[in-house]
Each structure stands twice: as structure tokens, then as C-alpha cells.
Amino acid sequence: METSELDAIIARHKDRKGALLPMLHDVQHAFGCIDAQAERAIAEALNLSRAEVHGMVSFYHDFTPAHDPRPVVELCRAEACKARGVEALVPAAEAAAGERVNLKEVYCLGLCSMGPSARIHGKLYAGLDEAELVKLVRTA
Amino acid sequence: MSTVRISDDALAAALGAEELVAAFEKAGCTVERVSSWGMQWLEPLVEIDGMGFGPARPEDVAAILDGTSTKAIGLITEHPFIKGQQRLTFARAGKTRPLSLEDYQASGGWTALTRSRAMDRADVVAEVIESGLRGRGGAGFPAGIKWRTVMEAAGDEKYVVCNADEGDSGTFADRMLMEGDPFQLIEGMAIAAHAVGAGQGYIYVRSEYPHAIAKLEAAIALAHQHIAPFQLEVRVGAGAYVCGEETSLLNSLEGKRGEVRAKPPLPALEGLFGKPTVVNNVLTLAAIPHIMAEGGSGLYAQLGIDRSKGTMPIQLAGNIKHGGLYETAFGINLDRLINEIGGGTASGRPVKAVQVGGPLGAYIPPSQFHLPFDYEAYTAADALIGHGGVTVFDESADMGAMARFAFQFCAAESCGKCTPCRIGSTRGVELIDRIRTGGKVHADAVETLPQMHNARKAGRTREEELALLDDLMEAMQFGSLCALGGFTPYPVRSALKHWPEDFGE
Numbered sequence: 001m002e003t004s005e006l007d008a009i010i011a012r013h014k015d016r017k018g019a020l021l022p023m024l025h026d027v028q029h030a031f032g033c034i035d036a037q038a039e040r041a042i043a044e045a046l047n048l049s050r051a052e053v054h055g056m057v058s059f060y061h062d063f064t065p066a067h068d069p070r071p072v073v074e075l076c077r078a079e080a081c082k083a084r085g086v087e088a089l090v091p092a093a094e095a096a097a098g099e100r101v102n103l104k105e106v107y108c109l110g111l112c113s114m115g116p117s118a119r120i121h122g123k124l125y126a127g128l129d130e131a132e133l134v135k136l137v138r139t140a
Numbered sequence: 141m142s143t144v145r146i147s148d149d150a151l152a153a154a155l156g157a158e159e160l161v162a163a164f165e166k167a168g169c170t171v172e173r174v175s176s177w178g179m180q181w182l183e184p185l186v187e188i189d190g191m192g193f194g195p196a197r198p199e200d201v202a203a204i205l206d207g208t209s210t211k212a213i214g215l216i217t218e219h220p221f222i223k224g225q226q227r228l229t230f231a232r233a234g235k236t237r238p239l240s241l242e243d244y245q246a247s248g249g250w251t252a253l254t255r256s257r258a259m260d261r262a263d264v265v266a267e268v269i270e271s272g273l274r275g276r277g278g279a280g281f282p283a284g285i286k287w288r289t290v291m292e293a294a295g296d297e298k299y300v301v302c303n304a305d306e307g308d309s310g311t312f313a314d315r316m317l318m319e320g321d322p323f324q325l326i327e328g329m330a331i332a333a334h335a336v337g338a339g340q341g342y343i344y345v346r347s348e349y350p351h352a353i354a355k356l357e358a359a360i361a362l363a364h365q366h367i368a369p370f371q372l373e374v375r376v377g378a379g380a381y382v383c384g385e386e387t388s389l390l391n392s393l394e395g396k397r398g399e400v401r402a403k404p405p406l407p408a409l410e411g412l413f414g415k416p417t418v419v420n421n422v423l424t425l426a427a428i429p430h431i432m433a434e435g436g437s438g439l440y441a442q443l444g445i446d447r448s449k450g451t452m453p454i455q456l457a458g459n460i461k462h463g464g465l466y467e468t469a470f471g472i473n474l475d476r477l478i479n480e481i482g483g484g485t486a487s488g489r490p491v492k493a494v495q496v497g498g499p500l501g502a503y504i505p506p507s508q509f510h511l512p513f514d515y516e517a518y519t520a521a522d523a524l525i526g527h528g529g530v531t532v533f534d535e536s537a538d539m540g541a542m543a544r545f546a547f548q549f550c551a552a553e554s555c556g557k558c559t560p561c562r563i564g565s566t567r568g569v570e571l572i573d574r575i576r577t578g579g580k581v582h583a584d585a586v587e588t589l590p591q592m593h594n595a596r597k598a599g600r601t602r603e604e605e606l607a608l609l610d611d612l613m614e615a616m617q618f619g620s621l622c623a624l625g626g627f628t629p630y631p632v633r634s635a636l637k638h639w640p641e642d643f644g645e
Contacts, residue, residue, distance in 0.1 A: 017413065018375070018393050018394050018395045018413075019395060020395030020396075021375065021376075021378065021392060021393070021395050022375065022376070024378070025347075025376055025378065046395075052396075055397050056395070056396070056397060059380065059397040059398060059399075059555075060378035060379055060380050060398070061378065061379030061380060062347055062377075062378035062379040063378060076309075078309030078310075078499070078549075079309040079310060079458065079495055079498075079499060079531050079542070079545070080309045080310040080457045080458040080529075080531045081309070082537075082542070082545070083457075083458035083459040083531055083532060083533045083534075083537065084458060084459055084486065106348065106379075107307065107309065107381060107499075107549065107552075107553070108307060108308070108309045108348065109348055110150065110151075110306065110311075110312040110315040110348065110349060111150070111151050111154055111312070112309060112310045112311065112312055112455065112457035112458065112463070112529070112531065113151075113180040113181065113312075113455075113456060113457045113458070113460060113463025113464055114151060114154070114155065114180055114181070114183070114463065115458075117154060119348075122350065124150055124151075124153060124154035125154055126151060126154035126155050127154075127155060
């Protein structure tokens with residue numbers, strides 16, 4: 001982890017009210033994770049214990065303690081997408097993902113009238129069928 | 141050549157709006173990006189001189205331009221889906237460019253803020269109370285009463301917080317409003333800040349809505365001089381559903397784990413950083429500019445039925461043919477919403493169940509589709525309106541599996557602070573699994589340990605398991621700190637009551 005970049009992120013948010021949440025977002029975005037080294041530096045800067053910072057990292061789904069280099073496919077598995085048949089697509093998507101792609105379930109991307117929906121590298125997809133989803137997973 | 145209007149809403153983008161825009165530009169057209177009309181089954185919807193075409197693909201461009209397209213739907217404003225609505229909060233939907241201050245001003249923007257700031261703050265609060273506006277986030281608490289509590293609270297530092305953590309499946313009205321008409325939300329917040337005496341506001345948006353976050357940040361920068369000295373900031377959530385609960389949202393904003401706080405103290409008295417705080421949903425705050433326009437509160441109070449006043453932006457979602465945003469006065473029933481307006485299911489099969497109010501809402505069978513959309517009528521029927529999401533399921537739905545999912549979701553999203561929710565949700569999943577397979581045949585390894593004096597040593601019949609489930613749900617409903625654990629029994633109980641055949645035996 002690049003210390004100068006970490007320091008820059010900490011310095012950018014340090015004096016804001018409720019600084020921890022935006023700080024963690026930036027660290028996660030820059031490094032793909034919030035590891036023990038980052039937790040220590042953040043705790044020090046905000047006069048918190050490392051446990052308090054780690055508590056944030058473990059609580060929120062968006063933060064991860066270790067970097068996972070695999071491409072991520074987020075597939076919505078909430079009620080509205082279930083009503084439109086997402087569960088039937090899951091086995092094929094899992095098979096296409098294998099170990100190479102991190103197929104993550106999310107609860108709602110807000111495209112609820114046109115599911116099943118997914119998000120890959122920031123781009124949204126709706127109205128997916130099995131063939132389209134498998135293709136997206138393969139090319140992720 | 142006339143201008144082509146295409147929405148820049150996230151749903152339109154997910155269905156290929158960007159590729160369509162490129163195709164029109166390639167054909168030499170000027171494309172204007174506007175907000176979405178909310179007819180989502182027609183997205184991406186193309187508008188040329190008021191005429192609509194959808195759902196449009198890049199290969200349809202030539203036919204649309206030479207007038208031979210089979211995707212023509214006629215005048216958009218005359219479309220039955222739009223014509224039947226009474227749009228107040230979504231009055232600008234489809235009509236204006238989301239980040240155009242010029243469009244906003246030309247359609248009545250900022251007049252309510254100017255008028256409110258010329259009034260005494262107590263009079264502003266009185267008008268909001270008079271309008272009958274209730275919190276649109278789910279709880280339905282009168283917005284004006286909350287504002288009055290904050291206004292009267294002692295302290296020189298107060299906050300206005302917008303809850304934009306729209307995590308309920310089947311809801312997207314907050315997203316559409318933030319992406320399509322961000323200035324209206326900003327104006328509503330500035331009015332709230334004036335009314336209660338707050339100098340700083342936060343919009344807490346879920347991280348699953350990057351389009352909305354970008355729009356809001358751009359809009360706040362543009363609107364800066366209109367709302368000054370009020371300061372407004374966007375804060376991004378981190379994927380926790382429970383942060384839609386107001387006290388856990390406040391903890392999250394403060395940089396803590398999103399754990400629920402016990403009430404009292406009310407956030408209105410001790411909220412963000414311990415200061416008096418207004419926490420309102422996006423739709424509540426976005427309704428304010430209409431209410432605070434000249435005569436607006438009186439008009440608002442005339443709409444709706446009983447104690448449910450004004451309009452509700454209802455979201456038609458799931459397995460529905462014509463899904464989208466339908467804003468109308470309270471009192472409409474599900475039969476009209478689903479069968480007439482929504483056109484039935486997308487799959488063409490009969491409707492089996494409808495979940496109103498998100499993951500914590502009850503499943504309603506077709507025999508109850510006459511229920512009027514009204515807070516009290518739903519409460520009386522053991523259901524809830526919540527944030528106005530209506531998710532339709534066709535006959536292929538397995539309601540036992542949906543009940544199991546309700547517990548599973550609660551277990552995944554529980555903040556862990558109170559026991560009924562944290563542990564009850566997991567025990568609920570196990571119970572439903574056992575009920576679906578006929579009950580527990582033997583006592584398990586822990587129950588047979590010698591030190592477990594009080595545990596029963598025999599298995600349980602399915603009937604005994606059902607009684608245990610009922611007991612568990614009572615503990616969750618009345619013993620949980622917030623609605624996550626407290627309302628999870630709603631979908632489960634309703635599924636058990638109306639579709640017992642989906643639970644085996």
C-alpha cells in the first residue's frame with residue numbers, strides 16, 4: 001500500500017465532520033481494500049482505536065479487509081428481481097463465473113420493474129436473460 | 141431537424157440509452173438528455189415533438205426519423221399511463237433537463253423557497269402541518285410535527301438530513317427524483333433548514349446509486365447561491381440496508397457502525413452529533429416546494445383520503461407488464477394499479493401475490509386487491525404501505541421460499557444490536573426449512589447435551605414447529621429495536637396465512 005497516497009486521503013478528510021465514512025470509501029477505492037496498515041493510520045489520525053476502525057470495515061458490505069483482484073459481477077437477487085426469474089439464471093451464471101469472476105449478490109440496484117439486473121465495472125444492465133447474463137459474466 | 145429527447149436515468153442507461161443517443165447523433169440529430177417519464181417498460185423512450193417511441197434500439201433510429209416506426213406510442217402526454225396520474229412531486233418528470241437551472245426556474249423552481257424565507261419559520265411549519273404531509277419513507281409520521289419539534293428544540297446548531305438510502309426492493313422513486321429533479325430536493329431541504337433553523341444539511345445516498353450521487357453533487361454546486369447560507373453535502377452509504385433506519389443512518393453519518401439507537405431520545409431532539417435533527421425521506425422533502433408554493437398546502441390537503449393526504453409516487457415493479465412510476469392521490473386500489481394501469485404480469489400468467497412496501501411489507505393476495513392505498517387501511521389489514529413499492533409475483537412464485545428469504549435477508553442485514561433480530565432471523569430460516577420438510581425428527585446435538593436440562597429431548601411435529609415460528613415472530617415483532625427485525629414477520633405471516641400450501645404438507 002502506497003503510504004503517500006494513504007496520507008493524502010487521510011489529510012483530505014481528517015478535519016471534516018464524520019470523516020471516517022468518506023475516508024474509508026476513498027481508501028477502498030484507491031487500494032481495493034482497507035487493510036491493517038490503513039486501519040492503523042486512520043485510527044491514529046482520527047484519535048480512534050484500531051478496533052473502532054476495524055468495526056466499520058467489518059460492518060459495511062462495501063469495505064473489504066483484503067484485495068480481491070477478480071472482476072466483480074453484482075447480480076441483484078432481491079424480491080423484484082426474484083419475481084422476474086433471477087433465481088433460474090443463477091446456476092448458469094455461477095458456472096460461467098467459476099473461480100475467475102467474483103459473482104456477488106446485491107440487494108437491489110433500483111431497476112425493479114425491468115429485472116433481472118446486474119452491475120459490472122460501474123455499468124448497469126437490466127432485462128437480462130440467461131444468455132445475456134452468461135455472456136456478461138464471461139467477458140467481465 | 142427537431143430535437144430528440146432521451147432520458148439520462150439509470151434505468152434507461154441500463155437498457156441501452158447511451159448506445160441509442162450515439163445512434164441518433166450519428167444520424168445528425170441533436171439529442172437533449174431529460175429526466176425519465178417513468179414509463180419504464182418503454183425505456184429507452186425517445187421523444188420528438190411530443191411524440192413517443194419506445195422501447196427504442198439503435199436499429200430503430202432510421203424508421204423513427206422517417207416516421208415509419210412501429211414503436212410509435214403517439215403523444216406522450218396523452219398516454220393513458222401518464223394521463224391518469226396526478227403528478228406533483230414528479231411534475232417535471234420527462235419534461236426538464238435534470239441539471240438545467242434555467243429549466244428549473246422556468247418551471248416554478250425556487251419560488252417556494254423565496255416565499256418561505258419571507259415568512260416566519262413558525263408559519264412555514266404551520267403550513268406543512270396543514271398540508272397533512274406524512275413521512276414518505278415508510279413510517280408515515282406527520283412531517284410538520286417533526287419539524288415543529290426540531291424548531292422548538294433548544295440549541296444553536298441543528299441539522300437537516302435527507303434519507304436517500306432507498307434499499308427496499310421494488311422501490312426506485314427516490315432514485316428517479318434525485319436523478320431527474322435534484323434541485324427540487326435541494327429546495328425542499330433549504331426550506332426545511334429555514335423552518336427549523338438549521339445551517340447544515342446532509343443527503344445520505346446509498347452507494348448502489350452512483351448516477352444519483354453524481355447528479356446531486358453537480359446540482360448542489362450549481363444551486364449554491366440559491367440556497368446560501370445553507371450548506372449541503374452528499375454522504376455516501378456503504379451497502380448496509382439497515383442504514384435506511386434513521387438512527388442507524390445518523391450513526392453512519394457520524395462515522396460509526398450503522399447500529400440502531402434506542403429511542404428516546406428522538407433524533408428531533410438529539411440527532412446528528414447529538415444536535416436536534418430533521419430526518420426526512422427524499423420524497424417527503426421533494427414534496428415541500430409544491431406545498432410551500434402559494435396556496436399549495438391547502439391543495440395538498442384536499443387530495444387523498446382520511447389521514448393519508450396528498451399524492452404518493454407509487455412504484456410498479458417486479459413481474460408487471462407496464463412497470464414504472466405512478467404518482468396519484470391516496471385511495472387507489474391494487475386491482476386498478478396492477479390489472480388496469482400495470483396491464484397484469486409481464487409473463488402473462490395470473491397474479492399470485494403482491495408485496496407492498498418493500499422486503500418488510502406483507503404479501504397481499506388478489507382477494508384483497510380492493511384495499512385502498514391508505515396508511516390506516518393497510519395497517520388494519522396487517523400490511524404496510526412503506527415507501528410505496530408494489531412488487532408483483534405471478535403464479536410461479538414459491539411463497540414458502542419468499543418467506544424463507546425474508547428471514548435470510550434480515551439475517552444478512554441485521555445490525556446485530558438487538559437479540560430478536562440478530563438471532564431470531566437465523567432461527568427463522570431454520571424453522572421454515574424444517575416446516576417445509578415436515579418438522580424436526582430428532583433433538584439436535586446441542587439439545588441432547590447433558591447440561592441442557594431444559595431442552596426437549598424429542599423431535600417436534602410440524603404443528604409444534606409452526607407454533608414455535610409464531611412465538612419467534614411475536615418476539616421479533618415486539619422485541620426488536622427497529623423495523624428490520626420488527627417487520628420481518630409481516631411477509632412471513634402473510635405468506636403462511638394466504639399460501640399455506642407453499643410450506644409443504
